[in-house]
Amino acid sequence: MTTRRTLLKLGCVGAAALVNHPATAAEVCRNTDNDLRELKARIRNARLRPVSKLHSLTEPIIIDRVEMLRRDDQFLVRAVCTEGVTGWALANPGLMDSAFGIFVNRVAPFFSGKDARDLEMLLDEVFVTDSNYKWQGLALWICVARAELAILDLIGKRTGQPVHALLGGKLRDFVGLYHANGDRNHSAQWVVEKLKESVAESGARAVKFKLGARMHYTDASTARDHVLIPMVRKHFGDDMVIYADANSSYDVATALKIGRVMEAYNYGFFEEPVQFDYLQETKEVADGVSIPIAGGEQESSLWRFEWLIANRALQIVQPDLIYFGGLLRSLRVAAMAREAGIDIVPHISGSGLGSLYMAHFASVVSNTTEYQEYKGDPDKVPYEVTGRGGRFRAVDGRLAVPMTPGFGITFDPDYLSGLEPVRV
Amino acid sequence: MTTRRTLLKLGCVGAAALVNHPATAAEVCRNTDNDLRELKARIRNARLRPVSKLHSLTEPIIIDRVEMLRRDDQFLVRAVCTEGVTGWALANPGLMDSAFGIFVNRVAPFFSGKDARDLEMLLDEVFVTDSNYKWQGLALWICVARAELAILDLIGKRTGQPVHALLGGKLRDFVGLYHANGDRNHSAQWVVEKLKESVAESGARAVKFKLGARMHYTDASTARDHVLIPMVRKHFGDDMVIYADANSSYDVATALKIGRVMEAYNYGFFEEPVQFDYLQETKEVADGVSIPIAGGEQESSLWRFEWLIANRALQIVQPDLIYFGGLLRSLRVAAMAREAGIDIVPHISGSGLGSLYMAHFASVVSNTTEYQEYKGDPDKVPYEVTGRGGRFRAVDGRLAVPMTPGFGITFDPDYLSGLEPVRV
Numbered sequence: 001m002t003t004r005r006t007l008l009k010l011g012c013v014g015a016a017a018l019v020n021h022p023a024t025a026a027e028v029c030r031n032t033d034n035d036l037r038e039l040k041a042r043i044r045n046a047r048l049r050p051v052s053k054l055h056s057l058t059e060p061i062i063i064d065r066v067e068m069l070r071r072d073d074q075f076l077v078r079a080v081c082t083e084g085v086t087g088w089a090l091a092n093p094g095l096m097d098s099a100f101g102i103f104v105n106r107v108a109p110f111f112s113g114k115d116a117r118d119l120e121m122l123l124d125e126v127f128v129t130d131s132n133y134k135w136q137g138l139a140l141w142i143c144v145a146r147a148e149l150a151i152l153d154l155i156g157k158r159t160g161q162p163v164h165a166l167l168g169g170k171l172r173d174f175v176g177l178y179h180a181n182g183d184r185n186h187s188a189q190w191v192v193e194k195l196k197e198s199v200a201e202s203g204a205r206a207v208k209f210k211l212g213a214r215m216h217y218t219d220a221s222t223a224r225d226h227v228l229i230p231m232v233r234k235h236f237g238d239d240m241v242i243y244a245d246a247n248s249s250y251d252v253a254t255a256l257k258i259g260r261v262m263e264a265y266n267y268g269f270f271e272e273p274v275q276f277d278y279l280q281e282t283k284e285v286a287d288g289v290s291i292p293i294a295g296g297e298q299e300s301s302l303w304r305f306e307w308l309i310a311n312r313a314l315q316i317v318q319p320d321l322i323y324f325g326g327l328l329r330s331l332r333v334a335a336m337a338r339e340a341g342i343d344i345v346p347h348i349s350g351s352g353l354g355s356l357y358m359a360h361f362a363s364v365v366s367n368t369t370e371y372q373e374y375k376g377d378p379d380k381v382p383y384e385v386t387g388r389g390g391r392f393r394a395v396d397g398r399l400a401v402p403m404t405p406g407f408g409i410t411f412d413p414d415y416l417s418g419l420e421p422v423r424v
Numbered sequence: 425m426t427t428r429r430t431l432l433k434l435g436c437v438g439a440a441a442l443v444n445h446p447a448t449a450a451e452v453c454r455n456t457d458n459d460l461r462e463l464k465a466r467i468r469n470a471r472l473r474p475v476s477k478l479h480s481l482t483e484p485i486i487i488d489r490v491e492m493l494r495r496d497d498q499f500l501v502r503a504v505c506t507e508g509v510t511g512w513a514l515a516n517p518g519l520m521d522s523a524f525g526i527f528v529n530r531v532a533p534f535f536s537g538k539d540a541r542d543l544e545m546l547l548d549e550v551f552v553t554d555s556n557y558k559w560q561g562l563a564l565w566i567c568v569a570r571a572e573l574a575i576l577d578l579i580g581k582r583t584g585q586p587v588h589a590l591l592g593g594k595l596r597d598f599v600g601l602y603h604a605n606g607d608r609n610h611s612a613q614w615v616v617e618k619l620k621e622s623v624a625e626s627g628a629r630a631v632k633f634k635l636g637a638r639m640h641y642t643d644a645s646t647a648r649d650h651v652l653i654p655m656v657r658k659h660f661g662d663d664m665v666i667y668a669d670a671n672s673s674y675d676v677a678t679a680l681k682i683g684r685v686m687e688a689y690n691y692g693f694f695e696e697p698v699q700f701d702y703l704q705e706t707k708e709v710a711d712g713v714s715i716p717i718a719g720g721e722q723e724s725s726l727w728r729f730e731w732l733i734a735n736r737a738l739q740i741v742q743p744d745l746i747y748f749g750g751l752l753r754s755l756r757v758a759a760m761a762r763e764a765g766i767d768i769v770p771h772i773s774g775s776g777l778g779s780l781y782m783a784h785f786a787s788v789v790s791n792t793t794e795y796q797e798y799k800g801d802p803d804k805v806p807y808e809v810t811g812r813g814g815r816f817r818a819v820d821g822r823l824a825v826p827m828t829p830g831f832g833i834t835f836d837p838d839y840l841s842g843l844e845p846v847r848v
Contacts, residue, residue: 097525097529097848098525098526098528098529098530098559098848099525099526099563100525101521101522101523101524101525102522102523102563104522105521105522106522128638128639128640133639133672133700133722134562134722134747135522135561135562135563136561136562136701136722137559137560137561137562137563137564137724138558138559138560138561138563139523139526139559139561139562139563139564140561140563214552215552215557216552248557275727276557277560277725277727277728278727279727279731280731298557298558298560300561301701303699303701303702303703304701307703307704323558424521424522
């Protein structure tokens, strides 16, 4: 059966006409098959093309070493080139405290002696080296991502360019934001109050809240969902952009019911309606509702993003910039999505300078929305925005894209001097 | 287009007739869709049912703690119940040296205070607890697997039963073996000589060797493949069961060409023809050749096994008993495969007592072949088979299933006394 979304997308023929003419429908079906094949080929090609300007740098930048350093509960990665220039990345301590063994044993040693200009290719090589592909998933890719970020910072500092310039050049000076509320334990009224406080503080022009019960749903969570969806719209009015995130909570039937309520209240997207690795079921939800389905936070496979995009299972792709392996791999997903006319709105964690790395990424991507995820500046490590001073935080609902070399922040040298190497 | 394998499987109508009668073909297509839906539902149900007899134990076995201990480069897991009975599992040091942070922080603490009889349910709970599902993949599941093995050993020792009895009861006293050669750097002739030596030593009645160049192929590797496939058959004769493993090396077109050569020489299965996460492409290879396609070593998702099985993309499923999360989760895959009439032949690593844990697993599974993967007894940790003495090794091409409580081996107490707790 040709679904609502497919009919809407065909454009060339009226949906009502199709339903009454099965022969035409069969023809459309055949054309759709051909279109799918052609789209898949374009998406596959898109992820094989370079996504940065690193290959156009004229001088070699040989990486001497990439190291994991620690102070108290914080983990920082340092990349040093043979000429002694240093790049830094801050990790998310709540993940790196478990993954550092993978970083030290399987990721860091690979980069020594490599030319940083080959970074795009090195991401493919580190995956195959030492059977690292067996470790596919967040555990490997957060380590690769933090190494990549430190190397990008190093390249930026060595060449005097902000990272967004290395990634292809910024398309915007400011990145707009949405504010997400992560609560599932309080009342619907409480969530609305918290969202109002957050919006008042950050100036965000879009909001997101949680549905379901995280990886499952209950009668109580569904009752709350049915209250929250209209309530948030009512409180913020028709001009606010509103998203909701089910974190894999539903089965298809329940997701369709909830999705139709979200349709009625003009929601911007419906995130992770069913379990994240249930690809076909995600497509069934996308086919059954007209609002965009968003997802990809838990995804580590380029092939699966290809499937999700080509089969229109997602209308917004959300690789996590770190879980997926860094800015360059996420730019590959952006390029794949672009071929299908789909936007990318990456997932981020707040800790580990999530907003900073996101701002560089979002500044260079053409196929994204006006609103990026914002989780504040929760890191305890002392740094300041290079040149301008102060922390990297939203003002009037947006982030100013840094303009100084590397990622555009400077860690406190006294703090850095207290770091110790992590050994396993 | 209806493929060769589909036509063969339909059975009820001659393939030639189908090709000449498009109306019949369309009908078959519809029936196939209904069959697929029905099969998917049965497979989904199969993985939700209990796979062990743990729920029928009458007395609670409360887990006091699960701990990671280390001596030199070896990692052992100890599970202790509140009554002081101890279970042990040996880890694969080449993986656990990178993953121990996940074990210590995210897996071990979960099990304290839980009733070991709930182990099947606990495997689902540990996945959701503390957002561990973000860590889906080998890194998380090898930690869960080693905890599970230690807990199974503990339950066996506490109740006086071998682990296979807890898993459902053994169907056989001996497990047959195949010997795998992992070389890609030497000549075809060298591989044949090594296989002959291994077969002479272990008495295995089936062999496996490597194709391609591991995650890619080259002109040289393809030339070698075309020499090896006939040469191994010629040397071992028509009665030897022969498998070959491409480790994700090919694209679909090349895999089909190689598969047809393997067909001509009556190979038993063709393992991982294309990149492991390319599910649709794996199915295209399976549809295009008549020999069984094997795979699943790199797979961590029950949903993806469901897809691979229901869509006939694999004819032999090979979850790794450890990478996939242990014996109980692998039994779920066995149950799913059984619904589709498919055999399971798990992948194992040699290190970390791979053969011992496999022997318990293979002894209880009805839908497996006569030959399980065998990689010898490479562990350096001193132990002996309880009661019988000696190491756990193949004799006359088979392994005797242990009959004493737990996994049926006893680690050297002097060695154990030198273990130190792993802290992060």
